[in-house]
Amino acid sequence: MRSYIKYVFVGLLFFKSVLAQNSVDAQLDYANKIFESSKYFDAITEYKRVLFFSSDKKYYSKLYYQIALCYKAGAHLDEAIKYFVLSEKHASNDSLAFNAKIEIIRCNILRKSTARALQLCNELEDDIRFASKKDEIYYWRGWAFMFADDWENAAKCFSQSKDYNELIMLCGQVVKDKVSVTFAKVISYILPGAGQIYSGKIFSGLMSLVWSLAAGYLTVNAFMANRAFDGLLIAELVWLRFYRGNLENAEDFAVEKNMLAANKTLKYLENEYKGVKP
Amino acid sequence: MTKTHIAFMSFFLLIVSIAKSQTNVQSDFFSNNNRLKFANHLYNEKDYLRALGEYKEILKLVDNDTIRFRFANSFLKVGRYDEAAQNFKTLFVSSKLQEEAKFSYYQTLFFSGDYNDFRINYDGGFYLPQKYYKVIDRLNSATYFLQQANLPGESKLIKPFDDSVQTKLIYFSQMIKNPPKKNPVTAALLSAAIPGAGKFYSGEITDGLIALGATLLSGFLAVNNFQNNHQFRGWLFTGLTAFFYGGSIYGSAASAKIYNAKLKSDLNKEIKLYFEERNYFLPKIEL
Amino acid sequence: MKKLVYISFLWASFSFAQTDWQKWEAKDISYLLPAKNEQKLLTRNSSLVGTVLNSLKSVYSFTISNYDGDNCPFTPTCAVFFVESVERTNIAAGILMFADRFTRDMNFLKxxxxxxxxxxxxxxxxxxxxxxxxxxxxxxxxxxx
Known part of the structure; x- marks a missing residue:
């Protein structure tokens, strides 16, 4: 009889532990529901609760991952990265580790820490465990370059896979729409206003040209009439001023035009692009 | 009671516990006891806002001094001072933590920045904790240093502090009471006599030199052009001279004002940093 | 002064605060490149002085300041400084303030x-x-x- 009682108690304990496991799963479901209803702050609380009570380490990676996703959704990228790192550390298999690491890269892309994103991409690429996932690494490397306004390198990365034709096209378009800042400045050195006209600001370019010609004429005129003081004054206060302004404008307009081109595509990527985004 | 009875009861217990757990799978996580464990964990991790939420739920069922104190202290830590003060107040009577609560209550008044409210409480002797009397005295002095106004006598102000910091504090109080200000009127008059001299007076040497140079040069050009019968240019440079002269007088007065404001702002920063670095001379209380 | 202390206090406490010491909501992260901030030149003053100033400013921007480069080491630029000075005080004081700024601008040993x-x-x-x-x-x- 006594042994029978023993069995009952052992059974009781066993059921208890199974039930505890079930309750961890149930709590996880509950947290996930809050996550799905976009209440990320509260979802973190619930994930932390599971983390606190769960003695089973198999949950850790998943929980850290979810917490990180919450922070990411709240645009708290530093915290998100902190938790993705924890998730990677506790990952029980390669697939979990890879996903966490990719998320760290995506956060770095979003917070525009490009160097770090690229470094992590390289690490992943060199890791033989992930040899079959090269395409995904190329994909995020391309995104890192796009966020860093380096569209030529982005296009190169995307062209390493067959599946990213739309992105290659988008990058190509930006490269085509961009103008050369150096070229704009150089031609404005030679002919004031030329750089502005090259960037599409025709009126502004003409005004620069007119000012430089007029001030130049007045300066030369003053020197010809032996009014050296006036000549120096006009040269310094008027001519050089507008000449310098012309160079600044040539650069500014080219930069502005390039930014417009880049932002047009970035806006499309943010709002309309259907593929996976960082 | 026979052994069969015991076995039967155990079996019954097992069934009950299974049934109970299945209907109420999550009850474990949200039992008051577990909530408290979790809340304390959050509190120790300095995750105060989340801890607050847990303590709030716990307090609906149990009220004890430590929980209430931590609840209030969480409010203090996240900067919700009114709620912190309210909750500390509930511990003022017949609580084993009443001294700590009173001390923390004064902290909420202090960190909320409402120094007048702090002093009303302090001067009226309301809720002063015996155990932390000297700490509150120091906080009270700190309000005067940080506000830089209506300083009481130096001995009263400095008394609660250790000897080692008194020299510095005396220096602060002297600087607050008698700052080495510049007088804007003096600056303006100086520049009226010699253009730019007022800027020298308020420490802007190069600005003063440029003001002097610009006024003299345009004045010289005005005279020179009149002498050479260039009427238009003469008047043009006369206007420019007046422009620079007026500007230097006005600018000197303004620079004295800025000098004084800078003096105050720098002192303010220095005092703030001094107290901040020493955590306002507060003792460490682990609760 | 009290306000200043208050504000700096709040600032100090927030700057040390953890992300989670205040409840936050979901937030989108913009993909766009950060824009350069432009200085607003026009005044919102609708009085006669304001109108005159605005038209002067428009003519000045349209014919000169758009083309003569970024010469002013200050922010706001001298022209904006003048407009705002007149707005804050009056024409006479505005001119004096501008004269002082102009002098300080000439100080190459800033x-x-x-x-x-x-x-x-x-x-x-x-x-x-x-x-x-x-x-x-x-x-x-x-x-x-």
Whole structure:
């Protein structure tokens, strides 16, 4: 009889532990529901609760991952990265580790820490465990370059896979729409206003040209009439001023035009692009 | 009671516990006891806002001094001072933590920045904790240093502090009471006599030199052009001279004002940093 | 002064605060490249002086300042400084303030420690500091974004 009682108690304990496991799963479901209803702050609380009570380490990676996703959704990228790192550390298999690491890269892309994103991409690429996932690494490397306004390198990365034709096209378009800042400045050195006209600001370019010609004429005129003081004054206060302004404008307009081109595509990527985004 | 009875009861217990757990799978996580464990964990991790939420739920069922104190202290830590003060107040009577609560209550008044409210409480002797009397005295002095106004006598102000910091504090109080200000009127008059001299007076040497140079040069050009019968240019440079002269007088007065404001702002920063670095001379209380 | 202490206190407590010490909501992250901030030249004053100033400013921008480059080491630029000075005070005081600024602008040995640096890389020198009203003097620029 006594042994029978023993069995009952052992059974009781066993059921208890199974039930505890079930309750961890149930709590996880509950947290996930809050996550799905976009209440990320509260979802973190619930994930932390599971983390606190769960003695089973198999949950850790998943929980850290979810917490990180919450922070990411709240645009708290530093915290998100902190938790993705924890998730990677506790990952029980390669697939979990890879996903966490990719998320760290995506956060770095979003917070525009490009160097770090690229470094992590390289690490992943060199890791033989992930040899079959090269395409995904190329994909995020391309995104890192796009966020860093380096569209030529982005296009190169995307062209390493067959599946990213739309992105290659988008990058190509930006490269085509961009103008050369150096070229704009150089031609404005030679002919004031030329750089502005090259960037599409025709009126502004003409005004620069007119000012430089007029001030130049007045300066030369003053020197010809032996009014050296006036000549120096006009040269310094008027001519050089507008000449310098012309160079600044040539650069500014080219930069502005390039930014417009880049932002047009970035806006499309943010709002309309259907593929996976960082 | 026979052994069969015991076995039967155990079996019954097992069934009950299974049934109970299945209907109420999550009850474990949200039992008051577990909530408290979790809340304390959050509190120790300095995750105060989340801890607050847990303590709030716990307090609906149990009220004890430590929980209430931590609840209030969480409010203090996240900067919700009114709620912190309210909750500390509930511990003022017949609580084993009443001294700590009173001390923390004064902290909420202090960190909320409402120094007048702090002093009303302090001067009226309301809720002063015996155990932390000297700490509150120091906080009270700190309000005067940080506000830089209506300083009481130096001995009263400095008394609660250790000897080692008194020299510095005396220096602060002297600087607050008698700052080495510049007088804007003096600056303006100086520049009226010699253009730019007022800027020298308020420490802007190069600005003063440029003001002097610009006024003299345009004045010289005005005279020179009149002498050479260039009427238009003469008047043009006369206007420019007046422009620079007026500007230097006005600018000197303004620079004295800025000098004084800078003096105050720098002192303010220095005092703030001094107290901040020493955590306002507060003792460490682990609760 | 009390306000200042108050604000700096709040600032200090927030800057140390953890992300989670205040409840936050979901937030999108913009993909766009950060834009350069432009200085607003026009005044909102609808009086006669305001109108005249605005038309003067428009003509000035349209014919000159758009083409003569970024010559002013200060923010706001001298022209904006003048407009704001007149807005804050009156024509006479505005001209005096502008004359003083113009003189300081000519100072090629600018004591840089005097001015704090604005995020656009220029010396922060707002007209409010020169109205002879101590309460309006600010040393650090405030950013809206």
């Amino acid at each position: 004591d840089t420690y005097r001015y704090s640096l604005h995020k656009n890389g220029k010396h922060f020198d707002p007209p409010s500091n020169y109205t002879l009203n101590s309460h309006q003097i600010i040393f650090e620029p405030e950013y809206n974004d």
